[in-house]
Amino acid sequence: MRKKISIIGSGFVGSTTAHWVAAKELGDIVLLDIVEGIPQGKGLDLYEAAPIEGFDCKILGTNSYADTADSDIIVVTSGAPRKPGMSREDLIKVNADITRSCISQAAPLSPNAVIIMVNNPLDAMTYVAAEASGFPKERVMGQAGVLDSARYRTFIAMETGVSVEDIQAMLMGGHGDEMVPLPRFSTIGGIPVTEFIGPERLAAIVDRARKGGGEIVNLLKTGSAYYAPAAATAQMVEAVLKDKKRVIPVAAYLTGQYGLNDIYFGVPVILGAGGIEKIIELPLNEEETALLTKSASAVRSTLDILKTLG
Structure with a gap:
């Protein structure tokens, strides 16, 4: 039986995720909005690409959660963008x-x-999803680090002129300006990136x-990124299925790892059929630990707002 x-959410990120997932033939797809x-329109349009591209999976567009029953993976991209005059607290409440x-249905x-x-703010929304679902924490996670590390790897490739395939890079922390890139754990063909790029x-x-x-938001003027976020999500779907x-x-739920508790936070994990099968604790130095602590404080402040709003 095919995976489901x-x-x-069938906006740009959701529909493009469906595109990547279909192209990889990871399973049958339900696109809900x-x-x-x-x-329905986007699902049918993508389905009609199957004979051309040669992917063999069913794609259903729907407004009914009943069609999602017995899914192996549930991806949530639904969320509201921040509008003029909307406070950070307003955005958090709307998206929560x-x-x-979405999750309760x-x-x-x-x-x-x-x-x-x-959806954003990513770390907080993953926390909300875990509470709303009641699922084991290893089966609820957020997509952020895959995207952030892909951007980091892209910029390293642009700087060095080498293939992106040979670049491995690690980032940690909350999704956004407080993420923590780790050059010490970044390599090109197994060689430390510091051998290629100056400080x-x-x-x-x-x-x-x-x-x-x-x-990307500044360049587009009226939108945000979707190709890379969708590709990152599809990579996670593939790793599980x-x-x-x-x-x-x-973004994984931490229970003491890196000194953090009761928080969803970006960390390296082993991702497989069981979801997050292991959280990997890296030996951070003093500078990296300080950056991680700062990032965790930013995520925690969003969670505090969320808890205040109920």
Whole structure:
């Protein structure tokens, strides 16, 4: 029997995730949205690409959560963008309400699924999803580190002129400006990246990676990134469904690792059929630990706002 992937939210990130997942033939896809016609149209359009591209999977666009029943993976991309005059607290509350609604309807229909959160603020929304689903924490995670590290690797490739395939890079922390790139754990063909790039240029690349999402928003003017976020999500889906045991950074629930408790935070994990099968604790130096602590404080402040809002 084919695996089933339900993607909640058929905007640019959701529909492009469906595209990557279909191209990889990872399973049958349900594309769900509250707006009538949008998921049906996008789903049918993608399905009609199958004879051309040669991927063999079924794609259903729907407005009904009943169609998501017995999913192996639930991906949530639904969320509201921040509008003029909207405070950070307002945005958190709106997206928390959306997340609770999505998860409370989808999770009971697929009790054995792995949930991958993609909406923002990522770390906090993953926490909301875990509470709303009641799932074991290893089966609820957030997609952020895969995207952030991909941006970091891209900028290193641009700087050095080498293939992106030979670049391995690690980032940790919350998704956004407080993420923690780790040059000490970044390599090109197994060679430390510091052998290719000097300290000042590397610091500039790290800063650009931190602000990678904002750079694209500024360029697009009326939207945000979706190709790379969707590809990152599809990589996580593939790691779970194919039990690949990938070592990648995801937003995982911490219970003392890195000195942090009761928080979803970006850390390297082994990702396989069981979801987050192991959290990897890296031996951080004093500078890295300080950056990690700062990032954790930013994530914690968002969680505090969330808890205040109820």
